Amino acid sequence: MATMAKPGALGPLHSHLKELPLTDFSSSVLLPKFGDSRLLPQLNVTLKHSRNASILPVIRAQGSPDYVPDSKFYKVEAILRSWRVPLVSSALVKMGIRGVTVSDVRGFGAQGGSAERQGGSEFSEDKFVAKVKMEIVVSKDQVEAVIKTIIKEARTGEIGDGKIFLVPVSDVIRVRTGERGEKAERMIGE
Numbered sequence: 001m002a003t004m005a006k007p008g009a010l011g012p013l014h015s016h017l018k019e020l021p022l023t024d025f026s027s028s029v030l031l032p033k034f035g036d037s038r039l040l041p042q043l044n045v046t047l048k049h050s051r052n053a054s055i056l057p058v059i060r061a062q063g064s065p066d067y068v069p070d071s072k073f074y075k076v077e078a079i080l081r082s083w084r085v086p087l088v089s090s091a092l093v094k095m096g097i098r099g100v101t102v103s104d105v106r107g108f109g110a111q112g113g114s115a116e117r118q119g120g121s122e123f124s125e126d127k128f129v130a131k132v133k134m135e136i137v138v139s140k141d142q143v144e145a146v147i148k149t150i151i152k153e154a155r156t157g158e159i160g161d162g163k164i165f166l167v168p169v170s171d172v173i174r175v176r177t178g179e180r181g182e183k184a185e186r187m188i189g190e
Contacts, residue, residue, distance in 0.1 A: 071168035073185055074143050078134045079105065080154045080162040085132045087153040092136065095149055101135040110159050131162065137169055139185060 080088065082104075089100060106128035138146055147164055155161055174184035 069168045071140065071170065072181065073137055073139055073169040073172055075167040075169050076134075076136045076138065076143065076146050076150070077165040077167060078136075078150050078154070078162060079107070079131050079164075080134060080150075081156070081160065082130060082132045084154045084156075085134065088134065088150055091149050091153045092146065095145060097136060097138065097142070097146060099137065103133045103135075105131050105133045107131060109163065129160070137172060137185060139182065 078088070085102065089102075092100060106126075108127050108129055112127065134150070136146055143166065147166070150164060171180055172185040173180050177184075
């Protein structure tokens, strides 16, 4: 359903416009492809306007806290204590996960960072803490098992244990063969 804004309804900045279409995306089905500039279905878009500012769209996230974007593959990103990584990686190998990317990262969260000590002096040039980021791309049916394994092996119960992020992945492509999708993601038995 599309509606039209009346002239001048949006303020003096846009008074030269005769009609401005406002589209309701909830009733239409849009399936954007990678790189497509169209908006996803069910976006909650409103226009925000104040006296001395231009009109800015305000986009709100999905209304349900249980909303998870549907995808065949997900990237599990875990920011962990470096000394817990060998435990986590060996547990992932035991459950059949063979593809893991590990990066040294620095940052801070609830800990607020920590000061470094060198030669008895404390330096607080930055408050970043060294951590390790593990990235694992898995199929949808493996996600919960991977998350449970990471939590089981990485948890100490103290602040600074880390975070896990779940990111939908639109496709997986194996560079060597050009295979895509499940054939490219498959890591067991190769």
